[in-house]
Amino acid sequence: MQLPVSSSQQGTPPEVVVITGASAGLGRATAREFARHGAHIGLIARNRERLETAKAEVESLGGRAIIISADVADAAQIDKAAERIEDELGPIDIWVNGAMTTVFSPFHNISPEEFRRVTEVTYLGNVHGTMAALKRMRQRDRGTIVQVGSALAYRPVPLQTAYCGAKHAIKGYTEGLRSELLSEGSRVHVTIVEMPGLNTPQFDWCRSHLPKRARPVAPVYQPEVGARAIYWAAHHRRRQLYVGISSVLSIWGNKLFPGLMDRYLARTAVSGQQTHEHADPDRPDNLWHSVDGDPGARGRFSNEAVTNSSQLWMATHRDQVGLVAGVALLVGASLLGGNKKRQPRRLPRRLR
Numbered sequence: 646m647q648l649p650v651s652s653s654q655q656g657t658p659p660e661v662v663v664i665t666g667a668s669a670g671l672g673r674a675t676a677r678e679f680a681r682h683g684a685h686i687g688l689i690a691r692n693r694e695r696l697e698t699a700k701a702e703v704e705s706l707g708g709r710a711i712i713i714s715a716d717v718a719d720a721a722q723i724d725k726a727a728e729r730i731e732d733e734l735g736p737i738d739i740w741v742n743g744a745m746t747t748v749f750s751p752f753h754n755i756s757p758e759e760f761r762r763v764t765e766v767t768y769l770g771n772v773h774g775t776m777a778a779l780k781r782m783r784q785r786d787r788g789t790i791v792q793v794g795s796a797l798a799y800r801p802v803p804l805q806t807a808y809c810g811a812k813h814a815i816k817g818y819t820e821g822l823r824s825e826l827l828s829e830g831s832r833v834h835v836t837i838v839e840m841p842g843l844n845t846p847q848f849d850w851c852r853s854h855l856p857k858r859a860r861p862v863a864p865v866y867q868p869e870v871g872a873r874a875i876y877w878a879a880h881h882r883r884r885q886l887y888v889g890i891s892s893v894l895s896i897w898g899n900k901l902f903p904g905l906m907d908r909y910l911a912r913t914a915v916s917g918q919q920t921h922e923h924a925d926p927d928r929p930d931n932l933w934h935s936v937d938g939d940p941g942a943r944g945r946f947s948n949e950a951v952t953n954s955s956q957l958w959m960a961t962h963r964d965q966v967g968l969v970a971g972v973a974l975l976v977g978a979s980l981l982g983g984n985k986k987r988q989p990r991r992l993p994r995r996l997r
Contacts, residue, residue: 659709661734662879663687663727665717665774666744668695668935670845671793673702674872674942675741680708682876687730687737688712689723690744692935709734717744717770718762720777727777736785739879740778742771742815743793746932747808747847749918750854759852760807762932767811772818775835782833791879792819793871794837796892800899800906802862802914804855823884836878839896841889843868844950846940852930857919864891865950868942870957877961890956 662679666672668690679686680703688696688703688710696712703710711733715722731737745767748759775790782788798816801809816837823835842861845868853859866889874888887893899906929936943950 658735660684660738661687661730661736662739662741663689663730663737663774663778664741664743665689665723665770666793668692668699669940670847670942670944671840671843671868671871671875672741672743673699674868675743675875676703676710677706677942678869678872678876679739680704680706680710683707685709685734686711687726687734689715689717689726690935691716694937695935695939698939716766717773718765720769720773723770723773724777724780727781731781737778737781737788739789739791740774740782741791741793741875741879742774743875744770744774745793745808745811745847746851747805748852748854748932749804749859750852751804752806754854755807759932763807764811764814767808768814771811771815775819775822779833783831786832789834789836789879791875792835792837793875794839794885796839796841796887796889796895798839800895800910802910802918804915804918834882836883837885838871838874838878839885839887839892840871840874841866841891843871844944844946845942846944848944848946849940850929850931850936852932853924855919855924858922858924860918860920860946862891862914862917863949864889865946866954867947867950867952869952870954872942874957874961881961886957886960888957889954893956 660679662684664672664676664679664686667676667688672690676686676688676699686703686708688699690696691714693712693714696714700710700712711730713726713729715726717723727737746763747767748755748763771792778788778790792815794815795812797805797809798812801813819835819837826833826835842863842865844861844865848859848861851859871888874886878886887896
């Protein structure tokens with residue numbers, strides 16, 4: 646996927662980017678992607694040790710970073726983080742809302758406190774980030790907010806009702822916000838990148854009430870695929886971007902055949918989100934507090950995760966794809982017309 650030339654390569658000031666959930670998984674991969682283009686990045690997450698490592702990675706790739714340990718569920722912490730980032734790095738150009746958490750559990754087994762916490766982090770954490778970004782971007786009348794969405798916002802699956810509800814809520818308020826910005830003529834852009842199942846560490850440290858170890862819904866993509874999509878979306882005024890053919894099929898399948906999708910997922914998605922390995926009921930999880938250690942961006946499913954998406958390439962090259970398709974149609978029509986002209990005329994029956 647061809648990406649824009651970085652601002653530093655063009656001789657302009659480096660972009661200032663904020664990424665929440667930046668210490669691991671997709672957020673970590675996204676930080677690396679922006680760093681390769683020379684961005685100055687504010688990295689926000691709870692675990693300071695992992696943030697320090699992420700900062701070192703950013704700087705080794707040519708970017709600059711500051712780290713802020715904060716919980717996105719606390720709006721005051723996020724606004725204070727934004728203030729510090731602008732003080733040290735300059736006006737924020739791009740804000741990526743990537744922080745999330747989940748609980749794998751049948752609905753009847755999840756507690757109200759667990760459901761609330763998933764909602765506060767995944768949904769309200771996104772809202773808090775957007776509020777902090779808009780507070781600064783609207784007065785300058787520029788900037789881009791990237792919402793890390795999910796195909797599960799359109800087609801929820803069993804065992805992740807809290808997470809699916811939070812992602813659905815992100816989609817809802819973002820679309821309302823986009824209309825508000827259009828109404829006032831604002832040049833601030835808000836986009837959603839709808840993710841498929843990604844190979845991130847969340848399946849090892851999320852809370853789970855399942856008998857088997859949790860896993861992403863197949864097919865699985867490496868987080869770098871999602872990171873490239875986020876970078877592209879941050880530099881193109883597309884209202885939304887689907888990542889992976891599985892996202893496209895899930896979203897459109899639910900639009901066309903919602904009842905069929907209900908029954909299909911009832912048969913496949915419970916076992917499809919669990920491996921054959923027994924879960925450790927005593928392992929630590931990150932619902933309330935961060936987990937020690939630094940797994941980086943990728944999880945334990947690299948043996949099946951793919952590193953590229955043809956669908957994403959086509960989605961980000963629509964003009965070229967349309968041009969090629971148009972030329973192919975013209976060539977096909979020309980060949981068909983030529984064949985018709987070369988066919989010999991048959992004499993009327995009475996002249997044979």
